[in-house]
Amino acid sequence: MNAAALDRAATGDAAAAPADAALAIDDLHAWYGESHVLHGVSLHVRPGETVCLLGRNGAGRTTTLRAVMGLTGRRSGSIRVAGKDVIGLPRHRIAALGVGYCPEERGIFASLSTRENLLLPPKLDTGFSGLDEDEIHRLFPNLRERARSPGSRLSGGEQQMLALARILRTGARLLLLDEISEGLAPVIVQALGRAMRELRNKGYSILLVEQNFRFSARLADRFYVMERGRIVLELEQAQLQQHRDELQALLGV
Incomplete structure (x- = not known):
C-alpha cells in the first residue's frame, strides 16, 4: 500500500473493492436503536x-459482522456478497448465499451430542460442497473422539472447533469469525491456527475479528483497524x- 492509500484508509476512505470480491462493504452505517x-x-x-478486523473492545468490529448478517438495527450503505447486494435481504437469504x-x-x-450438533444445520445450495465428516475430523480430531459426548461436556476449545465445523x-x-481464539488454551489456539491456514488453502474467504494480534498476524493477508x-x-x-508504532497506539499490542 502506498502513502496515498494509507491516507485514504486513515480517513475511512479505503481502497475500492475489486469487482470479484467475496465480500464488499461500502460506506456502511449501522444503528442499535438510536445509537x-x-x-x-x-x-x-x-x-x-x-482479512483481519482489529481494534479495541467497542470499536465496532463485532457490529460489522452482525451488520453483514442483518443482525443490527437500521443500516445504510452497501454490503455485497459475491456481487449481490444483501443489505435488504432477510437473514436466511444472506446465509443461503454461502x-x-x-x-x-x-x-x-x-442436550445434543457433538455429532448431532455437527449435522444439525442444513446443507446450502451454493455450488460448493463444503467439508464432509471425514475432512472435518481430519481438521479437528477432537470432534471424532468426542462424537457421542453432549455439547455441555465439551471444553471451550472443543466447542469452538464444533461451532466452526458446523x-x-x-x-x-x-x-x-468473531474472536475464535478468545480465552482458549495455547494448544487449542495453535490447532485453530493450523485449521485456518488449511481453510485458506482450500479457497475459503475469511473475515476474522480478533483481539489476539499474535494469532491473527500469522494468518491474515490484510488487516483493517477500527x-x-x-x-x-x-x-x-x-x-x-x-507500522508497528501505529498499531501499538491503536491497539496497545
Missing part, C-alpha cells in the same frame, strides 16, 4: 483471502512491522 455505531465503514475480502457466521457465544446445543459442513464459502466505528488503517501483511 449510531458504524460510521461509513468500507472494506473488502477477495476470494480465498483472509455466508457462515461464527459468533463469539458459539451456540452449541447442550459452518464448514454446510457449504458456506465466506466465513465471518476505532469508534470507523476504519482508521489498512495494512498488508508485509507492512505490519513497518
